[in-house]
Amino acid sequence: METPSIVFYVxxxxxxxxxxxxxxxxxxxxxxxxxxxxNLSLIPGPLxxxxxxxxxxxxxxxxxxxxxxxxxxxxxxxxxxxYIVTANLTGLIPQLHSPTGNLSVTAGLAVLVxxxxxxxxxxxxxxxxxxxxxxxxxxxxxxxxxxxxxxRTIALAVRLFGNIMSLELVALLVLLVAGxxxxxxxxxxxxxxxxxxAYIFGMLALVYVAGAMQSQQHEKGKDL
Amino acid sequence: xxxxxTTFILEIINFLILxxxxxxxxxxxxxxxxxxxxxxxxxxxxxAQRIEAEANELKHRNEQYLAEWEVKKENEQAxxxxxxxxxxESKLAELEVKITEEAQRRRVLDERRQADFQRLIxxxxxxxxxxxxxxxxxxxxxxxxxDRLYVLLLEDLQGLHEQNRHIxxxxxxxxxxxxKVQSAFSLDExxxxxxxxxxxxxxxxxxxxxxxxxxxxISGFQIDIGPWILHANLRDELKFFSGALRHAG
Numbered sequence: 001m002e003t004p005s006i007v008f009y010v011x012x013x014x015x016x017x018x019x020x021x022x023x024x025x026x027x028x029x030x031x032x033x034x035x036x037x038x039n040l041s042l043i044p045g046p047l048x049x050x051x052x053x054x055x056x057x058x059x060x061x062x063x064x065x066x067x068x069x070x071x072x073x074x075x076x077x078x079x080x081x082x083y084i085v086t087a088n089l090t091g092l093i094p095q096l097h098s099p100t101g102n103l104s105v106t107a108g109l110a111v112l113v114x115x116x117x118x119x120x121x122x123x124x125x126x127x128x129x130x131x132x133x134x135x136x137x138x139x140x141x142x143x144x145x146x147x148x149x150x151x152r153t154i155a156l157a158v159r160l161f162g163n164i165m166s167l168e169l170v171a172l173l174v175l176l177v178a179g180x181x182x183x184x185x186x187x188x189x190x191x192x193x194x195x196x197x198a199y200i201f202g203m204l205a206l207v208y209v210a211g212a213m214q215s216q217q218h219e220k221g222k223d224l
Numbered sequence: 225x226x227x228x229x230t231t232f233i234l235e236i237i238n239f240l241i242l243x244x245x246x247x248x249x250x251x252x253x254x255x256x257x258x259x260x261x262x263x264x265x266x267x268x269x270x271x272a273q274r275i276e277a278e279a280n281e282l283k284h285r286n287e288q289y290l291a292e293w294e295v296k297k298e299n300e301q302a303x304x305x306x307x308x309x310x311x312x313e314s315k316l317a318e319l320e321v322k323i324t325e326e327a328q329r330r331r332v333l334d335e336r337r338q339a340d341f342q343r344l345i346x347x348x349x350x351x352x353x354x355x356x357x358x359x360x361x362x363x364x365x366x367x368x369x370x371d372r373l374y375v376l377l378l379e380d381l382q383g384l385h386e387q388n389r390h391i392x393x394x395x396x397x398x399x400x401x402x403x404k405v406q407s408a409f410s411l412d413e414x415x416x417x418x419x420x421x422x423x424x425x426x427x428x429x430x431x432x433x434x435x436x437x438x439x440x441x442i443s444g445f446q447i448d449i450g451p452w453i454l455h456a457n458l459r460d461e462l463k464f465f466s467g468a469l470r471h472a473g
Contacts, residue, residue: 004231013230022238026245033249040257042264048257055254071255075247083242099235104228108235 004102018102025086025099061203066210069120073209076116080109081202084160088194091168092187100197101164103157110157113205114149121212130212156204163197354466358442361458365443367409373444374415377456381422389426395450396427403431404448406438408457423447 006014036051044052058078063070084100091098099105121130134145167190174183384392395401403423405411411419420433427449438446444457455461 004228014228015234016228016231019231019234019238022235026238026242029242030245030249033246037249037253037257040253042257042261044257044261051250051254052258055251056258059255074255075243075251078251079239079243079246082246083239102228102231103226104231105235107227108232109239111232112236112239 004097018097018099018105021090021096022087022099022105025083025090029082029086062206065206066213069124069210069213073120073206077202077206077209080113080205081198084109084198084201085194088164088198089191091164091194092190098164098168098194100160101168103161106157106161109160109201110153113156113208114153116205117149117208117212120209124213152204152208156201160197160201163193167193350466354462357465358459358462361462362442365408365458369443370407370409370445373456373458374411377445377447377454378418378422380456381426381454384426392449392452393427395452396429396431398450401431401450403433404436405433406436406441406446406448408437408439408441408443410437411435423449 004016004018007017007020008015036047040048055074055078058081059070059074062073062077066073087099087105089098090096091101100109118130124130134142167186171183171186171190174186405419416435423433424430431449440459441457442459442462444459444461445454446457446460447454455464
């Protein structure tokens with residue numbers, strides 16, 4: 001995997017093509033969403049039906065894990081799904097690379113998941129009560145809790161990065177070895193993999209956040 | 225597999241901005257639209273339920289009305305049937321009376337018709353009998369029979385009751401009166417004189433006497449003294465006989 005090229009500099013910071021691609025994705029999604037939701041009506045058309053179907057499906061998926069917190073978690077988890085799917089599929093466009101094939105991007109997303117786990121946990125139950133669960137059922141398990149937090153975050157970042165990067169690499173190798181149209185099945189596989197990886201990343205993030213919230217509720221239930 | 229901190233930091237910032245963008249332009253509008261639709265549906269459902277409840281209430285009330293009407297109808301029908309039965313009974317009784325009266329009237333009419341018929345038969349029988357007797361007596365009529373009747377006439381005149389004799393005397397007292405003697409056959413001079421003497425003796429007056437022959441008498445005599453008439457002939461006897469039979473019938 002080649003190193004992303006720096007497109008321009010802002011002061012001492014070099015803005016890579018990955019960041020520019022991300023901005024493009026953000027712009028595209030923003031414009032599409034603005035265009036699609038500017039005239040929503042009670043009787044939906046095909047586009048509104050599709051949008052409502054997508055949003056409702058994501059909300060339902062979150063509700064199946066955290067029935068009472070779907071509204072709270074929807075923006076974060078749904079944005080993860082949408083962004084990662086879009087970013088994964090960007091690799092299908094010639095001359096563009098998937099931002100999720102870059103470790104800096106997936107690490108950033110994983111760190112965001114890591115932070116949001118604690119953020120939602122603390123918001124849900126307070127900082128003191130939240131960090132108390134690291135000491136349960138016994139303080140001896142605190143190192144394991146910490147290691148678990150770090151490793152699952154790293155695993156989250158590396159899993160997405162590895163899968164997308166390897167897909168692009170394999171497609172590139174097949175293209176080099178076999179010819180122009182041979183990688184087409186691999187590109188179909190790329191679509192499936194993009195959807196699956198986005199779903200996995202979002203669901204894992206949801207499960208982690210839900211774990212942080214439900215662990216507090218579990219402790220509360222035990223206290224009661 | 226280079227790690228670029230600038231990309232890392234910018235990706236975090238970009239993602240947070242993307243969250244805001246999508247929340248602002250996708251989640252909130254779509255969720256609001258879904259909520260509005262759900263509220264609209266719930267409102268329509270509530271309206272529909274309210275309308276259904278009202279319809280059920282109306283249906284229930286209507287069923288009650290129908291049940292009440294059914295009971296009322298049955299009562300009125302029973303009352304009507306009873307009235308009809310009573311009317312039928314009274315009409316039947318009236319008809320029975322009329323039939324009885326009609327039967328009685330017919331019976332009376334039949335009896336009357338039968339009596340008339342019987343009387344007619346009797347009259348015919350009497351008339352035939354009288355006709356037969358008349359024919360028979362006409363064939364039997366003769367001077368000898370008249371002589372016999374003459375004897376009977378004399379006996380009757382001689383044995384006339386005092387009261388009748390007085391009536392004859394009074395009738396003969398009218399002025400211009402004459403005695404008319406009719407006979408079926410011609411009377412000889414001796415009989416005329418004998419009869420004249422007897423009449424004079426009976427009336428104590430000498431009135432003019434006219435003798436006539438009248439074959440219609442069949443046999444016998446008729447003496448007219450003013451309004452008083454003495455019948456001693458077969459014709460008048462037959463008439464008397466027929467009249468007597470008719471009155472007897």
